[in-house]
Amino acid sequence: xxxxxxxxxxxxxxxxxxxxxxxxxxxxxxxxxxxxxxxxxxxxxxxxxxxxxxxxxxxxxxxxxxxxxxxxxxxxxxxxxxxxxxxxxxxxxxxxxxxxxxxxxxxxxxxxxxxxxxxxxxxxxxxxxxx
Amino acid sequence: xxxxxxxxxxxxxxxxxxxxxxxxxxxxxxxxxxxxxxxxxxxxxxxxxxxxxxxxxxxxxxxxxxxxxxxxxxxxxxxxxxxxxxxxxxxxxxxxxxxxxxxxxxxxxxxxxxxxxxxxxxxxxxxxxxx
Numbered sequence: 001x002x003x004x005x006x007x008x009x010x011x012x013x014x015x016x017x018x019x020x021x022x023x024x025x026x027x028x029x030x031x032x033x034x035x036x037x038x039x040x041x042x043x044x045x046x047x048x049x050x051x052x053x054x055x056x057x058x059x060x061x062x063x064x065x066x067x068x069x070x071x072x073x074x075x076x077x078x079x080x081x082x083x084x085x086x087x088x089x090x091x092x093x094x095x096x097x098x099x100x101x102x103x104x105x106x107x108x109x110x111x112x113x114x115x116x117x118x119x120x121x122x123x124x125x126x127x128x129x130x131x
Numbered sequence: 132x133x134x135x136x137x138x139x140x141x142x143x144x145x146x147x148x149x150x151x152x153x154x155x156x157x158x159x160x161x162x163x164x165x166x167x168x169x170x171x172x173x174x175x176x177x178x179x180x181x182x183x184x185x186x187x188x189x190x191x192x193x194x195x196x197x198x199x200x201x202x203x204x205x206x207x208x209x210x211x212x213x214x215x216x217x218x219x220x221x222x223x224x225x226x227x228x229x230x231x232x233x234x235x236x237x238x239x240x241x242x243x244x245x246x247x248x249x250x251x252x253x254x255x256x257x258x259x260x261x262x
Contacts, residue, residue, distance in 0.1 A: 007244050020151055022162060029160025031153060034216040046241070078237035079246055081229050085165040087237040098212050106209035106218040110177070113138050115210055 008039055012084040026075045026089040032097035033105040068128040070094035101125045139170055143215040157206045157220040163228035164236040199259040201225035232256045
C-alpha cells in the first residue's frame with residue numbers, strides 16, 4: 001500500500017521514484033554506506049525502526065541485515081536542503097555494514113593514482129551469508 | 132580534456148556519467164552534503180585539492196565555494212565496495228556547506244510525521260552570495 005503521508009510528499013523523489021540514503025554510524029560518525037529508498041522503503045524504515053532500502057539490482061525491498069543479521073537500528077532521519085538526499089543515524093548491529101565483511105563500504109582510498117584497500121575484513125562473508 | 136587514468140576507469144559511472152559524492156567534515160565527522168561529480172570534476176578535485184562537483188541543474192562544473200568563498204579542502208577520497216559512491220573527507224572553509232547558510236545541508240529532522248528545521252543559519256545567504 002502506498003502511503004499518502006505529507007512528509008513523504010515533501011521529498012523530491014528522482015524519476016525512478018528513489019532517493020539516495022547515507023547511513024552514518026551514530027556513535028562513531030563513520031559513514032557506512034549509501035543505498036537507495038523508494039517511498040515504501042522509507043515508510044517501512046520509519047515503521048520498523050530498522051533500515052529498509054530498495055535494491056536497484058534485485059528490484060525489491062531490502063531489509064538490510066535480513067540474511068546476515070547485521071541490521072541497522074535507525075536513531076535519526078534527516079533530509080537535505082533540496083529534499084533529495086536522506087541521512088540516517090544508525091546503530092550498526094554486528095559492527096559490519098559491508099557485504100565484504102568490513103565495517104564500512106568506503107574501504108578503498110585514493111593514494112596517488114590508484115585505489116588501495118585500507119580497512120580489514122572483520123567477518124568472513126561466506127559465514128555471514130551462509131554460503 | 133578527458134583523462135584516461137586507470138583509477139578513473141575503476142569507477143562505475145551512472146548512465147549520465149556521474150557518481151554521488153558525500154562530503155564529510157574531517158574533524159567533526161559531520162556529513163555536510165551530497166553532490167555529484169563527473170570524470171572531469173573528480174579529476175579537477177584531485178588536481179586542485181578542492182571539491183569540484185557537477186551541477187546537474189546548471190549543467191556545468193561547480194567549484195564549490197567559488198562565489199561564497201566556502202571552498203572544501205579535500206583531505207581524503209574513498210570509493211565504496213561497488214565503485215559507485217565516493218566519500219570525501221574535507222575541511223569546510225567558512226564553516227558553512229549549505230547554500231542556506233547552515234553548517235550542513237541535513238538540517239531537516241523527521242519528528243513524528245513532519246520535517247523540522249533543527250540547525251541555525253550561521254551566515255546570511257544574501258551576504259554569502261553578494262545578492
